[in-house]
Amino acid sequence: MIENDNSVNIKSAKPRYHHGDLRASLVAAGLDLLKSRTVDDLSLREVARTVGVSATAVYRHFPDKQALLYALCEEGGEQLGRSQIEAARQSGGGKKGFGAAGCVYVRFAHANPALFRLIMSTKPPGSLLDGELTAVGSAMRLLREGVAALLPPDADHVVRRSTAVHAWSLVHGLAMLILDGQVEYDEGMIEQVVAGSVP
Amino acid sequence: MIENDNSVNIKSAKPRYHHGDLRASLVAAGLDLLKSRTVDDLSLREVARTVGVSATAVYRHFPDKQALLYALCEEGGEQLGRSQIEAARQSGGGKKGFGAAGCVYVRFAHANPALFRLIMSTKPPGSLLDGELTAVGSAMRLLREGVAALLPPDADHVVRRSTAVHAWSLVHGLAMLILDGQVEYDEGMIEQVVAGSVP
DNA sequence: TGTACATCAGTGAACGCGCGTTCACTGATGTAC
DNA sequence: TGTACATCAGTGAACGCGCGTTCACTGATGTAC
Numbered sequence: 001m002i003e004n005d006n007s008v009n010i011k012s013a014k015p016r017y018h019h020g021d022l023r024a025s026l027v028a029a030g031l032d033l034l035k036s037r038t039v040d041d042l043s044l045r046e047v048a049r050t051v052g053v054s055a056t057a058v059y060r061h062f063p064d065k066q067a068l069l070y071a072l073c074e075e076g077g078e079q080l081g082r083s084q085i086e087a088a089r090q091s092g093g094g095k096k097g098f099g100a101a102g103c104v105y106v107r108f109a110h111a112n113p114a115l116f117r118l119i120m121s122t123k124p125p126g127s128l129l130d131g132e133l134t135a136v137g138s139a140m141r142l143l144r145e146g147v148a149a150l151l152p153p154d155a156d157h158v159v160r161r162s163t164a165v166h167a168w169s170l171v172h173g174l175a176m177l178i179l180d181g182q183v184e185y186d187e188g189m190i191e192q193v194v195a196g197s198v199p
Numbered sequence: 200m201i202e203n204d205n206s207v208n209i210k211s212a213k214p215r216y217h218h219g220d221l222r223a224s225l226v227a228a229g230l231d232l233l234k235s236r237t238v239d240d241l242s243l244r245e246v247a248r249t250v251g252v253s254a255t256a257v258y259r260h261f262p263d264k265q266a267l268l269y270a271l272c273e274e275g276g277e278q279l280g281r282s283q284i285e286a287a288r289q290s291g292g293g294k295k296g297f298g299a300a301g302c303v304y305v306r307f308a309h310a311n312p313a314l315f316r317l318i319m320s321t322k323p324p325g326s327l328l329d330g331e332l333t334a335v336g337s338a339m340r341l342l343r344e345g346v347a348a349l350l351p352p353d354a355d356h357v358v359r360r361s362t363a364v365h366a367w368s369l370v371h372g373l374a375m376l377i378l379d380g381q382v383e384y385d386e387g388m389i390e391q392v393v394a395g396s397v398p
Numbered sequence: 399t400g401t402a403c404a405t406c407a408g409t410g411a412a413c414g415c416g417c418g419t420t421c422a423c424t425g426a427t428g429t430a431c
Numbered sequence: 432t433g434t435a436c437a438t439c440a441g442t443g444a445a446c447g448c449g450c451g452t453t454c455a456c457t458g459a460t461g462t463a464c
Contacts (some may be wrong), residue, residue: 022440022441040239043416043417043418044417044418044419045416045417045418053441053442054441054442054443055417055418055419055443056419056420056421056441056442056443057440057441057442059419059420060439060440060441061440064418064419065417065418065419120375120376120379120381121379123380136381140381162388162391162392165373165376165382165388165392166369166392166395168372168376168381168382169368169369169370169372169373169376169382169392170365170368170369170372171368171372172372172375172376173367173368173369173370173371173372173373173374173375174364174368174372175372176319176371176372176375177319177364177367177368177371180319180320181322182319182335182339182367183364183367183368189361189364192361193361193364193365193368196365221407221408242449242450242451243450243451243452244449244450244451252408252409253408253409253410254410254450254451254452255408255409255410255452255453255454256407256408256409258452258453259406259407259408260407263451263452264450264451264452400464401463401464402462402463402464403461403462403463404460404461404462404463405459405460405461405462406458406459406460406461407457407458407459407460408456408457408458408459409455409456409457409458410454410455410456410457411453411454411455411456412452412453412454413451413452413453413454414450414451414452415449415450415451416448416450417447417448417449417450418446418447418448419445419446419447420444420445420446421443421444421445421446422442422443422444423441423442423443423444424440424441424442424443425439425440425441425442426438426439426440426441427437427438427439427440428436428437428438428439429435429436429437429438430434430435430436430437431433431434431435
Protein backbone atom coordinates (compact mmCIF):
# COMPACT_ATOMS: atom_id res chain seq x y z
CA MET A 1 0.00 0.00 0.00
CA ILE A 2 2.06 2.88 -1.23
CA GLU A 3 -0.33 5.56 -0.10
CA ASN A 4 0.04 4.52 3.54
CA ASP A 5 3.76 4.93 3.61
CA ASN A 6 3.81 8.45 4.95
CA SER A 7 7.15 8.15 6.68
CA VAL A 8 8.60 9.75 3.56
CA ASN A 9 7.14 12.83 1.98
CA ILE A 10 6.77 11.89 -1.66
CA LYS A 11 4.92 14.86 -3.01
CA SER A 12 8.05 16.94 -3.61
CA ALA A 13 8.39 15.74 -7.19
CA LYS A 14 9.04 19.29 -8.31
CA PRO A 15 12.61 20.42 -7.72
CA ARG A 16 13.30 22.05 -4.39
CA TYR A 17 16.32 24.30 -4.19
CA HIS A 18 14.96 25.39 -0.87
CA HIS A 19 16.51 23.95 2.28
CA GLY A 20 16.39 26.39 5.14
CA ASP A 21 17.39 29.83 3.93
CA LEU A 22 14.76 30.83 1.40
CA ARG A 23 16.37 34.16 0.64
CA ALA A 24 19.61 32.48 -0.37
CA SER A 25 17.69 29.89 -2.38
CA LEU A 26 15.83 32.59 -4.28
CA VAL A 27 19.06 34.36 -5.13
CA ALA A 28 20.69 31.11 -6.22
CA ALA A 29 17.72 30.20 -8.39
CA GLY A 30 17.66 33.70 -9.88
CA LEU A 31 21.34 33.56 -10.79
CA ASP A 32 20.81 30.15 -12.32
CA LEU A 33 17.79 31.24 -14.36
CA LEU A 34 19.73 34.23 -15.66
CA LYS A 35 22.05 31.83 -17.44
CA SER A 36 19.30 30.99 -19.90
CA ARG A 37 17.06 34.05 -19.82
CA THR A 38 17.11 37.77 -20.38
CA VAL A 39 16.66 39.93 -17.31
CA ASP A 40 13.37 41.13 -18.78
CA ASP A 41 12.20 37.57 -19.18
CA LEU A 42 12.93 36.73 -15.57
CA SER A 43 9.76 36.93 -13.52
CA LEU A 44 9.40 36.89 -9.78
CA ARG A 45 6.87 34.13 -10.17
CA GLU A 46 9.30 31.97 -12.09
CA VAL A 47 12.01 32.34 -9.48
CA ALA A 48 9.53 31.30 -6.81
CA ARG A 49 8.31 28.42 -8.95
CA THR A 50 11.88 27.20 -9.45
CA VAL A 51 12.51 27.16 -5.74
CA GLY A 52 9.22 25.36 -5.21
CA VAL A 53 7.50 28.05 -3.21
CA SER A 54 4.49 30.30 -3.77
CA ALA A 55 5.09 33.65 -5.46
CA THR A 56 3.93 35.50 -2.37
CA ALA A 57 6.57 33.85 -0.22
CA VAL A 58 9.14 36.02 -1.97
CA TYR A 59 7.64 39.07 -0.27
CA ARG A 60 8.76 37.73 3.11
CA HIS A 61 12.33 38.38 2.00
CA PHE A 62 12.19 41.18 -0.55
CA PRO A 63 9.91 44.23 -0.56
CA ASP A 64 9.39 43.90 -4.32
CA LYS A 65 10.81 42.44 -7.51
CA GLN A 66 13.34 45.24 -7.92
CA ALA A 67 14.88 44.37 -4.57
CA LEU A 68 15.34 40.79 -5.70
CA LEU A 69 17.09 42.03 -8.84
CA TYR A 70 19.37 44.22 -6.74
CA ALA A 71 20.31 41.19 -4.68
CA LEU A 72 21.15 39.23 -7.82
CA CYS A 73 23.21 42.14 -9.07
CA GLU A 74 25.10 42.43 -5.81
CA GLU A 75 25.87 38.74 -5.58
CA GLY A 76 26.95 38.64 -9.23
CA GLY A 77 29.17 41.66 -8.81
CA GLU A 78 30.89 40.11 -5.82
CA GLN A 79 31.51 36.90 -7.72
CA LEU A 80 33.02 38.83 -10.61
CA GLY A 81 35.22 40.93 -8.33
CA ARG A 82 36.47 37.90 -6.38
CA SER A 83 37.29 36.00 -9.59
CA GLN A 84 39.28 38.92 -10.92
CA ILE A 85 41.27 39.42 -7.74
CA GLU A 86 41.99 35.73 -7.54
CA ALA A 87 43.14 35.58 -11.16
CA ALA A 88 45.37 38.62 -10.78
CA ARG A 89 46.94 37.12 -7.64
CA GLN A 90 47.56 33.74 -9.24
CA SER A 91 49.26 35.38 -12.20
CA GLY A 92 51.64 37.14 -9.85
CA GLY A 93 50.17 40.63 -10.25
CA GLY A 94 51.76 43.31 -12.41
CA LYS A 95 51.14 43.41 -16.13
CA LYS A 96 50.34 39.70 -16.25
CA GLY A 97 47.88 39.99 -13.38
CA PHE A 98 46.20 42.97 -15.00
CA GLY A 99 45.72 41.05 -18.23
CA ALA A 100 44.47 37.98 -16.39
CA ALA A 101 41.81 40.06 -14.63
CA GLY A 102 40.73 41.38 -18.03
CA CYS A 103 40.37 37.87 -19.43
CA VAL A 104 38.30 36.83 -16.43
CA TYR A 105 36.03 39.81 -17.07
CA VAL A 106 35.31 38.62 -20.60
CA ARG A 107 34.90 34.99 -19.56
CA PHE A 108 32.49 35.92 -16.78
CA ALA A 109 30.37 37.88 -19.23
CA HIS A 110 30.30 34.94 -21.60
CA ALA A 111 29.30 32.51 -18.85
CA ASN A 112 26.66 34.82 -17.35
CA PRO A 113 25.30 37.00 -20.14
CA ALA A 114 22.15 38.32 -18.52
CA LEU A 115 23.74 38.69 -15.11
CA PHE A 116 26.65 40.59 -16.61
CA ARG A 117 24.29 42.97 -18.37
CA LEU A 118 22.31 43.39 -15.17
CA ILE A 119 25.42 44.24 -13.17
CA MET A 120 26.56 46.81 -15.69
CA SER A 121 23.22 48.49 -16.16
CA THR A 122 22.14 48.63 -12.53
CA LYS A 123 22.27 51.86 -10.65
CA PRO A 124 22.44 51.17 -6.93
CA PRO A 125 19.35 52.07 -4.88
CA GLY A 126 21.30 54.41 -2.59
CA SER A 127 23.25 57.49 -3.53
CA LEU A 128 25.36 57.31 -6.64
CA LEU A 129 28.18 58.75 -4.56
CA ASP A 130 28.48 55.41 -2.78
CA GLY A 131 30.01 54.12 -6.00
CA GLU A 132 32.70 52.23 -4.19
CA LEU A 133 30.16 50.02 -2.50
CA THR A 134 28.52 48.81 -5.67
CA ALA A 135 29.48 45.76 -7.65
CA VAL A 136 30.80 47.77 -10.57
CA GLY A 137 32.42 50.14 -8.14
CA SER A 138 34.59 47.45 -6.62
CA ALA A 139 35.64 46.14 -10.03
CA MET A 140 36.48 49.71 -10.96
CA ARG A 141 38.67 50.16 -7.91
CA LEU A 142 40.63 47.10 -8.95
CA LEU A 143 41.04 48.63 -12.39
CA ARG A 144 42.25 51.97 -11.06
CA GLU A 145 44.71 50.28 -8.72
CA GLY A 146 46.04 48.25 -11.62
CA VAL A 147 46.45 51.30 -13.82
CA ALA A 148 48.12 53.23 -11.01
CA ALA A 149 50.58 50.41 -10.43
CA LEU A 150 51.50 50.10 -14.10
CA LEU A 151 51.80 53.76 -15.05
CA PRO A 152 54.86 55.77 -14.13
CA PRO A 153 54.25 57.26 -10.66
CA ASP A 154 54.34 60.84 -11.98
CA ALA A 155 51.55 60.29 -14.52
CA ASP A 156 48.96 63.00 -14.13
CA HIS A 157 45.27 62.60 -13.38
CA VAL A 158 44.00 62.95 -16.94
CA VAL A 159 46.36 60.28 -18.24
CA ARG A 160 45.43 57.93 -15.43
CA ARG A 161 41.77 58.39 -16.12
CA SER A 162 41.91 57.98 -19.86
CA THR A 163 44.17 54.95 -19.51
CA ALA A 164 41.65 53.35 -17.19
CA VAL A 165 38.72 54.14 -19.49
CA HIS A 166 40.70 52.84 -22.45
CA ALA A 167 41.45 49.53 -20.78
CA TRP A 168 37.93 49.09 -19.48
CA SER A 169 36.37 49.99 -22.83
CA LEU A 170 38.47 47.48 -24.71
CA VAL A 171 37.65 44.59 -22.43
CA HIS A 172 34.01 45.61 -22.02
CA GLY A 173 33.52 46.04 -25.75
CA LEU A 174 34.92 42.61 -26.51
CA ALA A 175 32.66 41.10 -23.86
CA MET A 176 29.56 42.82 -25.23
CA LEU A 177 30.32 41.95 -28.85
CA ILE A 178 30.67 38.33 -27.84
CA LEU A 179 27.40 38.43 -25.90
CA ASP A 180 25.58 39.91 -28.86
CA GLY A 181 27.03 37.26 -31.15
CA GLN A 182 28.98 39.77 -33.24
CA VAL A 183 32.34 38.25 -32.39
CA GLU A 184 32.87 34.56 -31.85
CA TYR A 185 33.99 33.36 -28.45
CA ASP A 186 37.63 32.39 -28.81
CA GLU A 187 40.14 32.19 -25.98
CA GLY A 188 43.07 33.04 -28.23
CA MET A 189 41.35 36.14 -29.54
CA ILE A 190 40.48 37.22 -26.01
CA GLU A 191 44.04 36.98 -24.77
CA GLN A 192 45.36 38.76 -27.82
CA VAL A 193 42.87 41.63 -27.60
CA VAL A 194 43.09 41.97 -23.83
CA ALA A 195 46.87 42.17 -24.06
CA GLY A 196 46.31 45.45 -25.90
CA SER A 197 44.63 46.86 -22.79
CA VAL A 198 47.71 46.68 -20.60
CA PRO A 199 49.27 50.14 -20.35
CA MET B 200 -22.22 77.85 -33.79
CA ILE B 201 -18.92 76.06 -33.61
CA GLU B 202 -20.34 72.60 -34.08
CA ASN B 203 -21.67 73.45 -37.50
CA ASP B 204 -18.33 74.43 -38.91
CA ASN B 205 -17.45 71.09 -40.45
CA SER B 206 -15.35 72.49 -43.24
CA VAL B 207 -12.36 71.80 -40.96
CA ASN B 208 -11.85 68.50 -39.21
CA ILE B 209 -11.20 69.49 -35.62
CA LYS B 210 -11.14 66.14 -33.91
CA SER B 211 -7.48 65.46 -34.63
CA ALA B 212 -6.37 66.92 -31.33
CA LYS B 213 -4.12 63.94 -30.75
CA PRO B 214 -0.84 64.18 -32.63
CA ARG B 215 -0.80 62.65 -36.10
CA TYR B 216 2.55 61.67 -37.49
CA HIS B 217 0.61 59.90 -40.16
CA HIS B 218 0.31 61.57 -43.57
CA GLY B 219 0.09 59.08 -46.38
CA ASP B 220 2.63 56.32 -45.87
CA LEU B 221 1.65 54.62 -42.64
CA ARG B 222 4.52 52.16 -42.74
CA ALA B 223 7.06 54.98 -42.83
CA SER B 224 5.17 56.82 -40.10
CA LEU B 225 5.24 53.78 -37.85
CA VAL B 226 8.96 53.36 -38.33
CA ALA B 227 9.57 57.06 -37.68
CA ALA B 228 7.45 56.96 -34.53
CA GLY B 229 9.19 53.80 -33.36
CA LEU B 230 12.63 55.35 -33.82
CA ASP B 231 11.48 58.41 -31.97
CA LEU B 232 10.02 56.45 -29.07
CA LEU B 233 13.23 54.46 -28.75
CA LYS B 234 14.98 57.67 -27.75
CA SER B 235 13.19 57.62 -24.42
CA ARG B 236 12.36 53.96 -23.93
CA THR B 237 13.96 50.56 -23.66
CA VAL B 238 13.26 48.18 -26.52
CA ASP B 239 11.40 45.96 -24.07
CA ASP B 240 9.24 48.88 -23.03
CA LEU B 241 8.27 49.67 -26.59
CA SER B 242 4.88 48.18 -27.38
CA LEU B 243 3.23 47.82 -30.74
CA ARG B 244 0.16 49.50 -29.28
CA GLU B 245 2.17 52.51 -28.20
CA VAL B 246 3.70 52.99 -31.63
CA ALA B 247 0.23 52.85 -33.17
CA ARG B 248 -1.10 55.23 -30.52
CA THR B 249 1.70 57.69 -31.25
CA VAL B 250 0.90 57.71 -34.94
CA GLY B 251 -2.76 58.14 -34.11
CA VAL B 252 -3.98 54.88 -35.57
CA SER B 253 -5.53 51.74 -34.14
CA ALA B 254 -3.21 48.97 -33.01
CA THR B 255 -4.62 46.61 -35.59
CA ALA B 256 -3.71 48.95 -38.43
CA VAL B 257 -0.10 47.98 -37.86
CA TYR B 258 -0.88 44.49 -39.12
CA ARG B 259 -1.60 45.91 -42.56
CA HIS B 260 2.10 46.68 -42.85
CA PHE B 261 3.91 44.21 -40.63
CA PRO B 262 3.05 40.55 -40.01
CA ASP B 263 3.84 40.91 -36.31
CA LYS B 264 5.66 43.02 -33.75
CA GLN B 265 9.00 41.38 -34.45
CA ALA B 266 8.83 42.51 -38.07
CA LEU B 267 8.31 46.08 -36.92
CA LEU B 268 11.39 45.79 -34.71
CA TYR B 269 13.40 44.43 -37.64
CA ALA B 270 12.36 47.44 -39.68
CA LEU B 271 13.49 49.80 -36.90
CA CYS B 272 16.78 47.94 -36.70
CA GLU B 273 17.34 48.13 -40.43
CA GLU B 274 16.56 51.82 -40.65
CA GLY B 275 18.75 52.56 -37.64
CA GLY B 276 21.62 50.54 -39.04
CA GLU B 277 21.46 52.40 -42.31
CA GLN B 278 21.48 55.74 -40.53
CA LEU B 279 24.52 54.72 -38.53
CA GLY B 280 26.35 53.43 -41.58
CA ARG B 281 25.63 56.55 -43.63
CA SER B 282 26.78 58.84 -40.81
CA GLN B 283 30.03 56.95 -40.48
CA ILE B 284 30.79 56.99 -44.19
CA GLU B 285 29.96 60.67 -44.38
CA ALA B 286 32.20 61.49 -41.40
CA ALA B 287 35.10 59.46 -42.79
CA ARG B 288 34.78 61.20 -46.15
CA GLN B 289 34.63 64.67 -44.63
CA SER B 290 37.76 63.97 -42.60
CA GLY B 291 39.61 63.05 -45.78
CA GLY B 292 39.75 59.30 -45.13
CA GLY B 293 42.90 57.53 -43.89
CA LYS B 294 43.72 57.49 -40.22
CA LYS B 295 41.72 60.64 -39.56
CA GLY B 296 38.69 59.25 -41.36
CA PHE B 297 38.92 55.99 -39.46
CA GLY B 298 38.97 57.84 -36.15
CA ALA B 299 36.11 60.10 -37.20
CA ALA B 300 33.94 57.07 -38.01
CA GLY B 301 34.72 55.69 -34.56
CA CYS B 302 33.63 58.92 -32.88
CA VAL B 303 30.41 58.90 -34.87
CA TYR B 304 29.77 55.36 -33.67
CA VAL B 305 29.97 56.45 -30.04
CA ARG B 306 27.92 59.60 -30.60
CA PHE B 307 25.21 57.65 -32.39
CA ALA B 308 24.97 55.22 -29.48
CA HIS B 309 24.69 58.09 -27.04
CA ALA B 310 21.96 59.78 -29.08
CA ASN B 311 20.00 56.57 -29.69
CA PRO B 312 20.63 54.25 -26.75
CA ALA B 313 17.82 51.76 -27.23
CA LEU B 314 18.12 51.75 -31.02
CA PHE B 315 21.84 51.15 -30.78
CA ARG B 316 21.31 48.21 -28.46
CA LEU B 317 18.62 46.87 -30.77
CA ILE B 318 20.89 47.08 -33.80
CA MET B 319 23.71 45.30 -32.04
CA SER B 320 21.63 42.54 -30.54
CA THR B 321 19.44 41.75 -33.53
CA LYS B 322 20.06 38.67 -35.56
CA PRO B 323 18.62 39.12 -39.04
CA PRO B 324 15.58 37.01 -39.93
CA GLY B 325 17.29 35.40 -42.93
CA SER B 326 20.46 33.36 -43.00
CA LEU B 327 23.33 34.54 -40.85
CA LEU B 328 25.53 34.09 -43.89
CA ASP B 329 23.93 37.16 -45.41
CA GLY B 330 25.91 39.14 -42.87
CA GLU B 331 26.86 41.76 -45.39
CA LEU B 332 23.26 42.75 -45.86
CA THR B 333 22.54 43.46 -42.23
CA ALA B 334 22.95 46.77 -40.48
CA VAL B 335 25.87 45.60 -38.41
CA GLY B 336 27.26 43.82 -41.41
CA SER B 337 27.59 47.01 -43.41
CA ALA B 338 29.22 48.84 -40.50
CA MET B 339 31.60 45.91 -40.21
CA ARG B 340 32.54 46.10 -43.88
CA LEU B 341 33.48 49.73 -43.38
CA LEU B 342 35.60 48.69 -40.43
CA ARG B 343 37.40 45.95 -42.36
CA GLU B 344 38.07 48.24 -45.29
CA GLY B 345 39.49 50.81 -42.91
CA VAL B 346 41.75 48.31 -41.24
CA ALA B 347 42.89 46.93 -44.58
CA ALA B 348 43.75 50.40 -45.81
CA LEU B 349 45.74 51.28 -42.70
CA LEU B 350 47.69 48.06 -42.21
CA PRO B 351 50.73 47.24 -44.31
CA PRO B 352 49.49 45.41 -47.42
CA ASP B 353 51.35 42.20 -46.50
CA ALA B 354 49.67 41.85 -43.09
CA ASP B 355 48.30 38.37 -42.73
CA HIS B 356 44.71 37.34 -42.07
CA VAL B 357 45.03 36.80 -38.32
CA VAL B 358 46.53 40.23 -37.75
CA ARG B 359 43.88 41.90 -39.87
CA ARG B 360 41.15 40.17 -37.95
CA SER B 361 42.46 40.85 -34.49
CA THR B 362 43.17 44.45 -35.41
CA ALA B 363 39.58 44.86 -36.53
CA VAL B 364 38.19 43.22 -33.40
CA HIS B 365 40.49 45.35 -31.26
CA ALA B 366 39.30 48.58 -32.85
CA TRP B 367 35.66 47.61 -32.77
CA SER B 368 35.86 46.44 -29.15
CA LEU B 369 37.41 49.66 -27.99
CA VAL B 370 34.82 51.88 -29.59
CA HIS B 371 31.94 49.58 -28.75
CA GLY B 372 33.01 49.27 -25.12
CA LEU B 373 33.22 53.01 -24.69
CA ALA B 374 29.77 53.40 -26.23
CA MET B 375 28.24 50.77 -23.96
CA LEU B 376 29.86 52.10 -20.81
CA ILE B 377 28.48 55.52 -21.62
CA LEU B 378 25.00 54.10 -22.26
CA ASP B 379 25.06 52.27 -18.95
CA GLY B 380 26.15 55.41 -17.15
CA GLN B 381 29.49 53.94 -16.07
CA VAL B 382 31.51 56.53 -17.97
CA GLU B 383 30.43 60.12 -18.39
CA TYR B 384 29.73 61.39 -21.89
CA ASP B 385 32.63 63.65 -22.78
CA GLU B 386 33.71 64.57 -26.31
CA GLY B 387 37.32 65.00 -25.32
CA MET B 388 37.46 61.60 -23.72
CA ILE B 389 35.84 60.02 -26.76
CA GLU B 390 38.37 61.46 -29.17
CA GLN B 391 41.24 60.50 -26.93
CA VAL B 392 40.09 56.93 -26.44
CA VAL B 393 39.05 56.42 -30.05
CA ALA B 394 42.45 57.63 -31.22
CA GLY B 395 43.81 54.51 -29.55
CA SER B 396 41.79 52.37 -31.93
CA VAL B 397 43.58 53.53 -35.05
CA PRO B 398 46.11 50.87 -36.11
C1' DT C 399 -22.23 58.99 -67.35
C1' DG C 400 -23.94 55.35 -64.49
C1' DT C 401 -23.87 51.07 -62.22
C1' DA C 402 -21.95 46.83 -60.23
C1' DC C 403 -18.36 44.88 -58.21
C1' DA C 404 -13.55 44.03 -56.22
C1' DT C 405 -9.82 45.79 -53.52
C1' DC C 406 -7.82 47.38 -49.58
C1' DA C 407 -6.50 50.37 -45.49
C1' DG C 408 -8.10 51.07 -41.21
C1' DT C 409 -11.65 50.21 -37.09
C1' DG C 410 -13.18 48.63 -32.47
C1' DA C 411 -14.50 44.87 -29.66
C1' DA C 412 -12.81 40.84 -27.83
C1' DC C 413 -9.56 36.93 -26.57
C1' DG C 414 -6.26 34.78 -23.43
C1' DC C 415 -1.93 35.52 -21.18
C1' DG C 416 1.42 36.03 -17.43
C1' DC C 417 2.66 39.44 -14.76
C1' DG C 418 3.45 42.07 -9.90
C1' DT C 419 1.15 42.73 -5.98
C1' DT C 420 -2.62 42.56 -2.11
C1' DC C 421 -5.20 40.12 1.12
C1' DA C 422 -6.85 37.34 4.79
C1' DC C 423 -5.47 33.00 6.14
C1' DT C 424 -2.93 28.79 8.40
C1' DG C 425 -0.05 26.14 10.93
C1' DA C 426 4.34 25.44 13.06
C1' DT C 427 7.61 27.19 16.56
C1' DG C 428 9.11 29.75 20.56
C1' DT C 429 8.12 32.05 25.16
C1' DA C 430 6.01 33.28 29.81
C1' DC C 431 4.10 31.79 33.76
C1' DT D 432 4.65 19.58 32.64
C1' DG D 433 0.86 22.20 30.83
C1' DT D 434 -1.44 26.04 28.96
C1' DA D 435 -2.06 30.54 26.74
C1' DC D 436 -0.42 33.55 23.69
C1' DA D 437 2.69 35.95 20.20
C1' DT D 438 5.54 35.52 16.24
C1' DC D 439 6.41 34.54 11.74
C1' DA D 440 7.20 31.99 7.24
C1' DG D 441 4.56 30.46 3.76
C1' DT D 442 -0.27 29.71 1.25
C1' DG D 443 -3.81 30.30 -2.40
C1' DA D 444 -7.32 33.12 -4.27
C1' DA D 445 -7.99 37.35 -6.29
C1' DC D 446 -7.07 42.08 -8.36
C1' DG D 447 -6.12 45.05 -12.30
C1' DC D 448 -2.93 45.79 -16.01
C1' DG D 449 -1.20 46.27 -20.72
C1' DC D 450 0.13 43.35 -23.89
C1' DG D 451 0.05 40.86 -28.88
C1' DT D 452 -3.10 39.12 -31.76
C1' DT D 453 -7.82 37.65 -33.98
C1' DC D 454 -12.06 38.75 -35.90
C1' DA D 455 -15.79 40.47 -38.56
C1' DC D 456 -16.69 44.91 -40.02
C1' DT D 457 -16.80 49.59 -42.75
C1' DG D 458 -16.16 52.89 -45.96
C1' DA D 459 -13.39 54.95 -49.48
C1' DT D 460 -11.19 54.22 -54.03
C1' DG D 461 -10.44 52.08 -58.46
C1' DT D 462 -12.12 49.25 -62.54
C1' DA D 463 -15.13 47.00 -66.20
C1' DC D 464 -18.74 47.39 -69.07
